[in-house]
Every structure is written in structure tokens, then in C-alpha cells.
Amino acid sequence: MSRNRRGLDNLDREIQNHIEEEIRDNIDRGMAPGTARQAALRAFGNITLVKEDVRAVWIPVWLDQIFQDARYGLRFFRNNPGFTTLATMMLALGIGVNAAVFTLTNTVLFTGFPQVNGNDRILYISGPGGVSWPDYQDWRAQAKSFDDIAVVGELPVSLSDRSGFAESYIATRVSANAFHLVGQRPLLGRDFAMSDEIPGAAPVAILSYAFWEHRYGKDRTVIGRTVRMNSASTTVIGVIPQGFTFPQRQDLWVPVVPTPDLQKREARNLWFVFGRMSEGVTIKSARAEMVTIGKRLESAYPLTNQGYLPEPRTFAESFFGLNAIRMYESIWGAVGFVLLIACANLANLLLVRAAGRSREISIRIALGAGKWRIIRQLLLESVMLSGLGGILGWWIARLGVELYQVVVTPPSWFDHVLDYRMDYRVLGYLIAISIGTGLLFGLAPAIRLSKLDVNGTLKDGGRGATGGGRGRRISGLLVIGEMALALVLLACAGVMVRSFMNEYSADVGVKTANVVTMLLKLPDAKYPNLETQVSFFDRLMVRLQEIPGVESIALADSLPTYSTRRLPYELASDPPTDELRRPKLSALVISPSYFQTLGATVVSGREFNDADRVAVTPVVIVNQRFARKYWPGEDPLGKRLRLFDGKTPEAWRTVVGVVSNIVQFGRSRPELDDLIYLPYRQKKPAFMNVIVRTRISPAAFGTAIRQGVQALDSDLPISYYMSLAERLSWVYALNRSLAALFLIFAAIALLLASVGLYAAIAHSVSQRTQEIGIRMALGATWRDIHKLVLSQEMVPVGIGLIIGLAATLAVVPLLRSQLVGVSPFDPITLGVASATLILCAIVGAFIPAHRAKRVDPVAAVRHE
Amino acid sequence: MSTKGEGDRIELLQGTLDVLILRTLLAGPTHGHAIAKTIQRTSDDVLEVEQGSLYPALHRLLKRGWIAVEDGTSENNRRAKFYRLTTKGRKQLVVETTKWDKLAAAIARILRPAGHDPRL
Numbered sequence: 012m013s014r015n016r017r018g019l020d021n022l023d024r025e026i027q028n029h030i031e032e033e034i035r036d037n038i039d040r041g042m043a044p045g046t047a048r049q050a051a052l053r054a055f056g057n058i059t060l061v062k063e064d065v066r067a068v069w070i071p072v073w074l075d076q077i078f079q080d081a082r083y084g085l086r087f088f089r090n091n092p093g094f095t096t097l098a099t100m101m102l103a104l105g106i107g108v109n110a111a112v113f114t115l116t117n118t119v120l121f122t123g124f125p126q127v128n129g130n131d132r133i134l135y136i137s138g139p140g141g142v143s144w145p146d147y148q149d150w151r152a153q154a155k156s157f158d159d160i161a162v163v164g165e166l167p168v169s170l171s172d173r174s175g176f177a178e179s180y181i182a183t184r185v186s187a188n189a190f191h192l193v194g195q196r197p198l199l200g201r202d203f204a205m206s207d208e209i210p211g212a213a214p215v216a217i218l219s220y221a222f223w224e225h226r227y228g229k230d231r232t233v234i235g236r237t238v239r240m241n242s243a244s245t246t247v248i249g250v251i252p253q254g255f256t257f258p259q260r261q262d263l264w265v266p267v268v269p270t271p272d273l274q275k276r277e278a279r280n281l282w283f284v285f286g287r288m289s290e291g292v293t294i295k296s297a298r299a300e301m302v303t304i305g306k307r308l309e310s311a312y313p314l315t316n317q318g319y320l321p322e323p324r325t326f327a328e329s330f331f332g333l334n335a336i337r338m339y340e341s342i343w344g345a346v347g348f349v350l351l352i353a354c355a356n357l358a359n360l361l362l363v364r365a366a367g368r369s370r371e372i373s374i375r376i377a378l379g380a381g382k383w384r385i386i387r388q389l390l391l392e393s394v395m396l397s398g399l400g401g402i403l404g405w406w407i408a409r410l411g412v413e414l415y416q417v418v419v420t421p422p423s424w425f426d427h428v429l430d431y432r433m434d435y436r437v438l439g440y441l442i443a444i445s446i447g448t449g450l451l452f453g454l455a456p457a458i459r460l461s462k463l464d465v466n467g468t469l470k471d472g473g474r475g476a477t478g479g480g481r482g483r484r485i486s487g488l489l490v491i492g493e494m495a496l497a498l499v500l501l502a503c504a505g506v507m508v509r510s511f512m513n514e515y516s517a518d519v520g521v522k523t524a525n526v527v528t529m530l531l532k533l534p535d536a537k538y539p540n541l542e543t544q545v546s547f548f549d550r551l552m553v554r555l556q557e558i559p560g561v562e563s564i565a566l567a568d569s570l571p572t573y574s575t576r577r578l579p580y581e582l583a584s585d586p587p588t589d590e591l592r593r594p595k596l597s598a599l600v601i602s603p604s605y606f607q608t609l610g611a612t613v614v615s616g617r618e619f620n621d622a623d624r625v626a627v628t629p630v631v632i633v634n635q636r637f638a639r640k641y642w643p644g645e646d647p648l649g650k651r652l653r654l655f656d657g658k659t660p661e662a663w664r665t666v667v668g669v670v671s672n673i674v675q676f677g678r679s680r681p682e683l684d685d686l687i688y689l690p691y692r693q694k695k696p697a698f699m700n701v702i703v704r705t706r707i708s709p710a711a712f713g714t715a716i717r718q719g720v721q722a723l724d725s726d727l728p729i730s731y732y733m734s735l736a737e738r739l740s741w742v743y744a745l746n747r748s749l750a751a752l753f754l755i756f757a758a759i760a761l762l763l764a765s766v767g768l769y770a771a772i773a774h775s776v777s778q779r780t781q782e783i784g785i786r787m788a789l790g791a792t793w794r795d796i797h798k799l800v801l802s803q804e805m806v807p808v809g810i811g812l813i814i815g816l817a818a819t820l821a822v823v824p825l826l827r828s829q830l831v832g833v834s835p836f837d838p839i840t841l842g843v844a845s846a847t848l849i850l851c852a853i854v855g856a857f858i859p860a861h862r863a864k865r866v867d868p869v870a871a872v873r874h875e
Numbered sequence: 876m877s878t879k880g881e882g883d884r885i886e887l888l889q890g891t892l893d894v895l896i897l898r899t900l901l902a903g904p905t906h907g908h909a910i911a912k913t914i915q916r917t918s919d920d921v922l923e924v925e926q927g928s929l930y931p932a933l934h935r936l937l938k939r940g941w942i943a944v945e946d947g948t949s950e951n952n953r954r955a956k957f958y959r960l961t962t963k964g965r966k967q968l969v970v971e972t973t974k975w976d977k978l979a980a981a982i983a984r985i986l987r988p989a990g991h992d993p994r995l
Contacts, residue, residue: 022930025907025956029926032908032951056927064931068938 022065030055076384077391084392094364095396098357101763102400102448105353107407108759110433110441112346112752114412116339117440118431123326125430126255128194132288134297135329136160138305138321140577141279144269146308147186150284150321153304156297160286161189162267163258170240170263180222180262180728182240184281187266190217192287193257200234200249207266214245215266220253222262240265241534242726258282260427272535277315283329284321297323314658330428338749341503341826345753348500349760350448355493356767357452361393362486363774365456373465385461393453394446401445408441409433419748455485487807490771494811494852495818497764498844502819503826504757505840506833511750513832514743519571520673522610525562526735527709528570531720531727532698541625541695547723548691548699552602554719555703558712562704566602568696571609571673572739575599575686582641583651583663593655596637597675598687600696605688606670608704616648616668623690630690631664634672637685652687664689702735709734761847768848769855772804776859783860788869800860801853808852812845892924892932894971897964900942904959906949907933933958941967 030051037047055061066075088095123130134157136142136150147162154160164184187203196202197217207215218233227233236247245265272278288297305320327336372385412431538544548566555564569575579593588594603619606612614635623630631652638647651663675684691699701720705712713732720729731738740747783796791799823835899905899913910933911926936942941964947957960968 021956026927026930028906028949028953028955029908029911032949032953033926035951036912054926056925058927061927061930064928065934068931068934 022062026055026058026061077387080388080391081395083388084395087392088395091364094360098360098396099399099403101353101356101766102397102445103403103407104759105350105763106397106401106404106441106445106448107411108756109346109350109444110404110408110437111411111415112343112756113440114408114431114433114437115415116343117434117436118429119331119339120327120336121436122430122432122434124193124257124330124428126193126195127257129287130326133193133285134288134294134323134325135283135285136301136321136323137283137329138279138319140319142281142284142321143276143279143315144267144273144281145276146279146316146319146321147281147284149308150301150304153307154286154297154300156288156292156300157286158289159188159192160284161186161192162281162284163189164267164281165259166265170238181259181730182216182263182265183257183259183261184267185264189257189264189285190251192285195251195255195257197249198252199231200247202249203264203266208268210268210270212266212268214240214243214268215248216240216245217249217251217264218247219251219256219262219264221256223250242536256427258428276312286323294323294325335749337825342749342752342756345500345503345756345760348496349756349763350444352493352496352500352760352763352767354448354452355489355496356763356770357393357396357448358455359486359489359767359771359774361453361456362459362489363770365460369460369463372460373463376461376463376465382461386457389457389460390450390453393457394449397445397449397452400448401441404445405433405441408437415748415752419751459485486771486775490768490807490852491811491814493764493767493771494808494848495815497760497848498812498815499818499822500760501757501844501847502815502841503823504753505844506823506826506830506835506837507750507753509833509837509840510830511743511747515747517674517831519739520611520671521571521735523734523736523739525707525709526608526702526704527712527716527733528700528702528735528738529716529720529732530698530700530730532730533727537724537726541692544695545692548602550723551701551720554723555701555716558715558719560706560712562706563604563608564602564704565605565608565702566691566696566699567605567702568600568691568699569675570700570702570735570738572675572677574676579655580687581653581655581660583653584642596687597684598654598689599675600689600691600694602691605702608702609673610704611673612671614669614671615646616666618668618670619688619690624692629662629664629693630667632668632670632688633666634670634686634688636672637687638669640685654689764848765851768808768851769858772808772852772855773859775804776800776856777862784869796860797857800856804856805852808849812849816841816845891975892928893936894968894975895922895924896929896932896936896958897941897960897968897971900958900960900964901968904945904947904957906947906955906957909949910958936964939967940964 033051033054034044034047037050038044042050123133127133138146141164142162144162147160151160162185166182166184170180185203187205187208190196190202198220200217203215203217206212216238218227223229223233233247234249237244238247239245251264267273267281273280286297288294301321301323305316309316309319331339376382376385412433416431533544533547538547552564552566555561575597576599577595578598580596581588581593601619603621603623606618616632619630619632633647641647642650647666647669650666652666653663654661670688673686675686703709703712703716717729717732720727779800786796786799819841820836827835895914896910899910899917902913905913907929908926911924911929914922914924933942937944937958941961942958943961944956944958947955949955
């Protein structure tokens with residue numbers, strides 16, 4: 012068939028040849044050349060018709076008609092450049108913004124971890140605080156929902172090789188099956204083997220591509236080379252392909268070796284477990300199975316696993332959290348509203364155009380065009396418009412995504428999972444909304460035009476389409492819709508922005524100016540006990556204090572707004588508690604001058620001092636909230652409490668100070684936590700944040716502080732060296748970017764809605780020029796005209812406002828979980844949003860009314 | 876061209892052109908103009924084919940796969956498209972011919988019953 016279709020090629024030449032042969036025949040028979048040509052042409056018949064008939068054999072008529080309609084549409088666009096440009100721009104903006112947001116949403120919600128095979132089958136499992144090696148082993152042995160599960164944990168390393176220069180790198184511990192599970196194979200060398208994770212096995216490491224490139228200049232002989240990592244001789248066995256990093260942005264991977272400290276069930280030092288679901292397993296059934304296993308372990312090991320249930324999550328849930336998912340969904344909804352507003356504007360624009368086209372359409376109907384043919388042609392035109400908008404929208408989306416990446420920089424430990432790729436899903440979405448939009452905004456005007464009263468229209472010069480009550484009704488509906496949509500969006504954006512501002516300005520309880528922090532983790536091998544660690548930190552504090560310009564230094568195992576460890580405890584004033592039901596409290600391990608360095612206040616008693624050591628009386632500081640909760644109306648100083656190390660009670664501690672509240676566990680939560688603080692010389696911390704307050708901007712101190720650390724231990728890695736403000740901003744980085752997005756879309760929606768409202772109302776008023784002229788001729792004053800226009804044009808505006816307010820009340824509560832310190836029904840936001848839209852409507856009504864007043868009544872009456 | 880007067884010529888019935896083309900191509904592959912000429916000549920110029928209407932018919936046959944097209948050179952040394960009967964087309968020609976014979980016979984029986992005045 013397709014071979015035969017070649018018959019269509021060169022049809023012109025074939026016909027030409029045919030006619031020339033005929034002419035030759037005719038001449039051979041004795042005709043004169045001129046006559047011969049005429050006779051040949053006559054014998055052949057209508058050439059154009061023949062060609063059309065031949066085409067019709069191959070190409071169905073409807074397809075041909077569509078081509079015809081498309082050509083017709085293009086001509087219409089060419090003849091109406093202003094309309095076409097305006098419509099295309101509006102559509103491009105609406106579609107582009109939608110595609111851009113979908114690109115973000117797609118990355119977060121649908122694509123999964125970049126470069127992982129079969130992303131949607133991978134679940135990430137963890138419990139409160141992380142995962143312990145024994146729990147992981149039990150899950151792996153018992154879970155039937157997964158083909159395989161692997162585990163991941165952090166490991167700060169310091170690495171030195173022949174150059175002898177130690178640098179700290181970010182490494183991750185993974186179980187030997189991890190790469191196999193995510194479908195990655197080393198580019199060079201070999202993958203981890205099960206034998207690598209047996210205690211006592213020769214230490215090995217796999218390098219990331221970036222690390223291989225920047226430290227070894229892509230030297231292939233690096234495989235088999237020995238490096239010193241955390242003072243142990245480690246063999247490089249592989250390099251992972253470019254672009255892959257899991258689960259964080261890191262330099263190398265080492266196998267998890269279950270050393271004695273990992274073997275404890277309560278040591279939840281590993282980050283998470285991830286598994287590939289088996290064939291036929293759903294997320295729901297996998298969740299159910301893990302809960303069952305968790306409950307089994309809970310009853311088998313009540314002391315360590317009480318209340319600890321593994322929770323399998325999808326990529327989005329695990330890496331971004333439910334809140335973020337809701338946020339992305341709501342933003343997606345928000346831009347959907349933007350597109351709907353653009354649709355309403357377009358529909359209105361087309362209705363206005365319909366006035367000019369009703370004559371042309373009437374003639375077509377009069378000449379026999381069917382109703383469907385007309386609707387089809389008009390819909391094709393609107394889809395062509397939205398298609399054009401979609402093509403431009405693709406570029407707007409690309410630009411938008413690029414801009415978003417420049418403006419909203421995710422924290423560096425997070426950006427590798429955000430691969431904003433405009434893949435086939437984005438393209439499909441863009442095509443779908445482009446076509447959908449075209450049909451949506453084109454339908455009402457097309458149906459309207461197809462029902463034209465042909466006689467009337469042809470007689471009265473083409474006013475039939477929009478002059479009548481029906482046209483006004485559609486335009487009124489559009490105003491109502493636009494008003495309602497814009498109001499919902501503005502109100503949502505308003506509460507989001509207000510909520511973010513609350514979050515941003517929330518008082519954490521510390522002064523962040525001129526404070527820098529860094530994270531130090533002392534390796535167990537070198538600092539096995541409290542004494543060696545305390546001795547290191549003591550020397551460090553002295554050393555850093557000597558740097559000129561440093562005001563004070565403190566240590567803490569957590570920072571404000573971050574989570575803290577939770578420890579079982581008992582109050583001396585309360586009856587003893589049951590071993591299994593012992594309550595836990597939040598505790599920070601800190602050094603002297605912690606509160607001074609952070610700018611918090613000691614309300615009564617004292618800070619810790621250098622005398623608070625193991626040998627002397629154990630002490631504790633509580634915050635005001637703790638004091639108020641447990642000893643209301645009493646003096647907390649001198650009260651006693653004790654903590655438990657597993658089952659073993661520690662010595663009783665005496666409260667020596669009460670301090671102002673500092674927020675932990677997330678920013679700006681309405682409930683402040685009751686906290687206790689322990690001196691670091693009396694409680695061994697896992698790792699320490701060093702907090703340095705300087706007299707001037709800390710930017711200049713970077714080298715001196717790093718050198719201070721390296722002078723004490725040149726192998727010690729320093730992580731997260733940055734200002735406290737920056738460290739704290741991580742907590743709300745996501746909300747900040749989402750609030751910004753909401754604001755941008757609300758601005759676009761407001762712009763589109765104002766233009767749309769203005770245009771719809773202005774058109775509606777300008778339709779009444781004649782009527783206004785007559786009224787004025789009959790003695791109406793300008794006041795009367797104003798009153799008339801306002802009272803009638805504001806009816807749909809008012810209805811839209813009421814519907815919009817009702818819809819807002821229905822929609823905004825969906826955002827409740829993301830709101831901080833602002834009611835979903837924030838009256839200020841609703842008021843400002845309504846007022847803005849009403850203003851646009853009034854301006855839209857007044858300008859044409861004013862223009863109408865200037866019209867000479869006589870001319871207006873004669874206008875038709 | 877035609878040696879007969881206007882009154883002696885018969886317009887082609889709908890669909891008959893197709894079977895005439897197939898029959899013409901039975902003699903071997905040829906180009907469009909030759910097909911038109913052959914039909915005219917072999918019917919003693921009785922059948923009037925508007926030459927242009929040949930082409931839609933040829934394409935209909937191509938689409939059904941009854942004939943095929945290939946490039947060739949005409950007797951005047953011009954490059955031309957040559958149409959050729961396919962096996963499918965050959966079978967179809969038998970079917971169509973049988974149909975025509977039956978139709979012609981049936982019409983003849985109605986128009987000239989036995990014993991009727993042959994002059995009518």
C-alpha cells in the first residue's frame with residue numbers, strides 16, 4: 012500500500028505527459044498544433060478535478076477538510092494579528108507556567124530517585140531515629156514483600172593517600188547489595204561483594220565519578236590503589252558511573268561492616284533501608300507486612316523496640332515528606348487555576364471576535380455548511396491557537412524551570428535528587444493541556460456561533476452573535492468564573508505568604524548574627540571513650556578561644572530547630588516508673604557558655620562551667636517550659652532527676668539553672684518543647700556541633716577556625732562549616748521556595764484575571780453604547796449612567812465574589828497542615844484579595860462608560 | 876480522432892472503467908495514455924472515456940492492490956509510470972468479467988425475449 016501510494020508522486024508530470032502524448036497523436040492524425048492541443052485538453056477533462064479525485068482515493072475526505080480548515084484558520088490568524096498575538100501570549104503564559112510546575116512536580120512526585128532503575132518499585136524504610144543493624148537483619152530475613160533490601164548510613168571520613176594531605180570527604184556506608192538493588196554497576200573495577208561486609212574483611216571503597224575526576228584526574232590505575240581512610244588502609248575497588256550518587260551527594264561508598272557498636276539494637280545509626288518490591292506486591296501490602304514484622308520485634312525486644320515501627324515510604328514521601336507532597340499538589344492546583352483563568356479570558360476574547368465573525372459564519376451556514384462542520388472548524392482554530400501557545404509555553408516552561416533553579420537553590424546535600432528534567436511525561440502533559448485548553452475555551456464560542464440566526468445576522472450587519480441576551484449571559488458567566496478562580500488563588504497565596512513570613516520571623520530563641528557552626532565527629536577508633544573525647548574538645552575550645560576576634564565558643568550535639576536525642580528519665584519527686592513504660596525527654600549535650608554564645612538568657616541559677624565534670628555532682632539545666640510543666644509554682648533549682656542508659660539508671664542530677672526557651676524539632680511550632688541540657692563532660696555525645704560567636708562578621712575566620720581543628724587532629728573531617736543562620740534556614744528552605752512560587756502564580760493569576768475582568772466588562776459596556784446614547788438623549792445624567800453600568804455589571808462580579816469566597820473556605824483548609832501561625836480564613840488576606848479584584852472590575856466598567864458618555868447621542872442612535 | 880458521430884457514442888457506466896483497465900493491462904504493463912487509447916480503439920471508439928477520469932480509477936485499483944505501478948520508458952522514450960496487473964488483479968478480472976457476462980445476458984434476455992422482432 013505505501014509502495015503503491017508512490018503513485019501520488021509526480022501526478023502532475025504524469026498528467027502533463029499524457030496530454031503531450033495526446034497532442035502528438037492528434038498531430039500525427041493531421042491536426043494543426045493549436046487545435047491538437049485544444050482537442051487533447053478537451054479529451055482529458057478538468058485537470059484540477061482529476062487531481063482532487065486522485066487525492067481523494069488516498070486521503071479521506073475529513074482529513075482533507077481538516078487541512079482546509081487549518082489553512083482557513085491560518086488565514087484568519089494572519090488577518091487578525093493583534094488578536095492572535097494576545098491570545099497566544101495568554102495561552103503560552105498559562106500553559107508554560109503549568110508545564111514548569113509540572114516539571115517540578117514530576118521530579119518530586121513521579122520520577123523517583125535519579126538514575127535508579129524501576130524507581131516506582133523501590134520503597135525506603137525507616138523508623139523513628141533511623142535503623143539499627145540487627146533490625147535491618149531481621150527485616151531482611153522476614154520481609155517477603157521485597158526481592159531484596161539494603162541499608163545505608165552516613166560515615167564522615169578523612170582520607171589521605173600518597174600525597175599525604177588529609178582531606179575530609181563525605182562517604183556513605185552501604186550494604187554490599189545496594190548498587191545491585193538500584194541497578195548500578197561500577198564503571199571501573201568491581202561492585203561490593205558480601206565478603207566485604209564481614210567484620211575483619213580488608214577495607215574497600217568505591218569512588219564517585221566526580222571524586223575520581225577531581226582527585227585522581229580520571230586515572231584508571233586508581234583501582235587497586237591503597238588509601239588511608241580514617242587511619243585504616245583501604246583499597247579502591249571501583250568507580251561508579253557519572254552522575255550517580257546515592258543517597259546523598261557524596262564522594263565515596265564503603266561497605267557497612269557490623270562492628271560491635273553497630274550490633275546493638277538500640278544503636279539506630281543507619282539512615283534507612285530500601286527495598287525493591289516483588290512482583291505483585293503493593294505499597295499497601297508492603298506497609299502492612301513491615302508493621303507486622305515491627306510488632307513482632309517489638310514484643311521480642313521490648314526494651315529497645317518499644318514504639319519502634321518500620322515505615323516503608325515512596326521516594327517522594329521519604330525524601331520530601333508528606334507536607335511537601337501536599338504543597339506540590341496544591342501548587343499544581345494553583346497553576347491549574349491560572350490556566351482556567353487564561354481559558355476564561357480566551358473564551359471571552361473569542362466571544363468578542365464572534366461579533367466580527369458572525370457575518371462570515373452566517374454566509375457559510377447559508378451556503379450549506381453543517382453545524383458540526385462549523386463547530387469543528389472553530390474548535391480546530393482554538394486548538395491551533397492553544398497549540399501555538401503550547402509551543403511557546405514549552406520555552407516559557409524551560410525558562411521558568413531554569414529561573415527557578417537559579418532563584419531557589421536547594422541545600423547542597425539535597426540538589427542531586429532534584430533533577431528537573433523536561434522528560435516525556437512533561438511533554439505529554441503539555442500536549443494534553445494544550446489540546447484540552449483549546450477545546451475548553453473554544454467550545455462555548457463555537458457552539459454559540461453555530462447556532463446563529465442566519466437571516467437576522469445577515470440583515471442586521473453581524474451583531475447577532477454577541478449583541479443578544481445569550482452572549483451577555485455567557486460573558487456574565489465568564490466574569491463570575493474568573494472572579495471566583497482568582498479569588499481562591501489570591502486567598503491561598505495570601506495565607507501561604509503570611510504563613511511563611513510567620514515562620515521566617517518566628518523567634519527561635521537565639522541570636523544568629525555573627526555565629527558560625529561546624530560539625531565534628533570524633534571517630535570511635537581514635538577517641539574510644541568520654542575521657543579522650545572531652546580532652547580533645549577541651550583543647551579545641553582553648554585553641555579556638557585564642558583566635559583574635561572570637562567572642563565565645565560552645566559545643567552542642569544538636570542545633571536550635573534540629574531534633575535532639577530522647578532519653579528515658581525519672582523525676583525524684585515522682586513515683587518510680589515501670590521499666591517498659593518509662594517516659595522520654597528531649598536532651599541536648601552542651602558545653603559551658605552555650606547560652607551565652609547563642610544569645611539565650613539564663614533565667615535563674617547558672618550555666619555549666621568547667622567544674623561540671625564526671626567526678627563531681629551530676630548536674631542538669633532545664634528550660635522554662637520544662638520547669639513550668641513539671642514543677643509549676645516551685646523553684647526548680649535543686650530539684651533532681653535521673654536518666655537511664657537502657658535499663659541502667661544513672662546518678663541523680665541536680666538542676667543548677669533555668670534558661671529561656673530555645674526551639675528544637677522544626678521551626679516555629681506552636682508548642683515549645685520541654686528540654687533539658689546536660690554538660691558534655693558528663694555525657695558522651697555521638698558528635699558535636701562547634702558554635703563560634705565572633706565580634707565581627709565570621710566570614711574572615713574560616714581558615715583560622717579550620718586550622719585550629721586540624722592542628723589538633725589533622726585527620727578529623729569538618730562538615731557543614733557555615734553560618735548558624737544558613738544552617739537554620741535549611742529547615743524552612745522548602746517552604747520558602749513554595750511560598751515564593753505561590754506568590755508568583757498569584758501575581759500571574761491576578762494579572763490575567765484583571766485583564767480578563769476588564770476586557771469582559773469593558774466589552775459588555777461598549778456593547779451598550781447605543782443604549783447609553785439613547786438614555787442620554789432622553790435626559791439621563793452621567794450619574795444615572797454610572798449607576799446603571801455599576802448596578803448591572805457588578806452583578807456577576809458580586810456573584811463571582813460570593814462563589815469565590817465559598818470556594819476559598821472549602822479549599823484553604825487543605826493547606827492547613829502547611830500553615831504556621833495564620834488561620835486558613837485569614838480576614839486580611841481575603842479582604843485584600845477581594846478588594847483588588849473588585850477594583851479591577853470597577854475600572855473595567857468605568858472606562859468604557861466614560862467613553863460612551865462622550866459619544867454624541869445622535870451619532871450613537873444612528874450608529875447601526 | 877473519433878470516426879463515429881456524436882450519437883453513436885455511449886457514456887461509460889459507473890464502475891465499468893475499472894474492469895476495462897484491468898482487461899487492458901492483461902496484455903502487459905503500460906502507461907496511462909496508452910490505456911486510454913487502447914480502451915477507445917478496442918471499443919471501436921464507441922465507449923467514451925474522459926481521459927482524465929482514468930487516473931482516479933487507476934489509483935482506486937492501486938489502493939485495492941489489483942494493479943501495481945513502476946517507473947519505465949514509453950515508446951517515445953519518455954520516462955513514464957507503467958501500470959501492471961497483479962495476481963490479485965488477475966483474479967478480480969475473472970470475477971468482474973463473469974459478473975458482466977451475467978449482467979449483459981440478463982439485460983439482453985429482458986430487452987430481446989425469444990421471437991421478438993429483431994428490428995426493435
